[in-house]
Amino acid sequence: MKRLPDWVPPGTDDTVPSAARIYDYMLGGGHNFAVDREAATQAEQVVPYARGVARLNRAFLRRAVRFMIDQGVRQFLDIGSGVPTVGNVHEIAQDADPECRVVYVDHDPVAVAHSQLILAGNDRTTVLKADARDPSRILGDPQLRRQLDLDEPIGMLFLCMLHWIxxxxxxxGLMCHYIDAMASESYLAITHITEDYQPHQVREGLRLATRGGDQVTPRPYDEVLSLFGELELLEPGLVGCGTWRPAGPGDIAEDPTLNQFLYAGMARKP
Structure with missing residues (x-):
């Protein structure tokens, strides 16, 4: 019998690709299998920029969490978190302040199982298996309520997630439910795939990456903007992922094409 690495949850099928592990591979992580790397390679043949876009998204996550920390936020809810490796929310937030609390949510049992193993022993971080389309279930979950105080400011992240809805x-409507639950001085960060500039490449790359699983809905600028509801959008607005408040050369794509696949923005609840 083939022995899998210690980080692999019991019962994992390493012959079926996982979107969460594909993303981990593109970020340079080690929580992926050969089948995930093969799927990533096929997607990159159609969208050569896929790996760069994934890393721009992760760099935006880093800037977004640090910005929220600077505004006094000390608790975070990451919806559609995937496998929390390679500089994810809890690493960034707890490096800035060990008292920060994080709740990760994903509906993919593969991502949740990996997350539970990775985060074992971190009592300020919780992982929930839940569908983002059920905000009442998520926001009312006893584990979330033990970790987060929704009467206090929160940093909520929907990064590369809402295009799965x-x-x-x-x-x-779903976002209105989440926004209503946010306390004053909370922040919402969103990144979202778009076909506004590269429709053929985006469609073909997503077809290969999803392999008949859940489908992705790229959206145009105005539709992504509407997901922030009535919140106060921060400067520079909804922009290409790498151009949202870059902190250094590594945050800005040398090839401007990379910014044509993913919108990014952050808003504040007054």
Whole structure:
């Protein structure tokens, strides 16, 4: 019997690719299998920029969390978190302040199982298996309520997540539910795939990456902007991921094409 590494949860099928592990591979992480790397390679043949876009998204996460920390936020809710490796929310936040608390949410049992192993022993971080389309279930979960105080400011992140919500599930309505639950002085960060500039490459790359699983809905600028509801959008607004308040050369794509795949923005609740 083949022996899997210690980080692999019991019962994991290493012959089926996982979107969470594909993303981990593109970020340079070690929580992925050969089948994930093969799927990533196929996607990159159609969208050569896929790895660069993934890393721009992770760099935005780093800047977003640090910005929220600077505004006094000490608790975070990351919806659609995937596998929390390679500089994820808890690492960034707890490096700045060990008292920070984080709740990760993902509906993918593979991502949740990996997360539970990785985060074992971190009592200020919790992982929930739940669907983002059920905000009442997530926001009312006893584990979340033990970790987070929703009467205090929170940093909420939907990074590369809302394009997994189809139009018929009313992503705008869902976001209103989450926004209503945020206390004053809370922040919301969103990144979202778009076809505004590279429609053929985006569609073909997503087809290969998802391999018949959940489908992605790229959205145009105005539709992504509407997901912030009535919140106060911070400067520079909704922009290409690498151009949202870059902190250094590593945050800015040398090839401007990379900024044409992903919108990024942050808003504040007054």
């Amino acid at each position: 189809p139009d018929e599930s009313d992503p705008g």
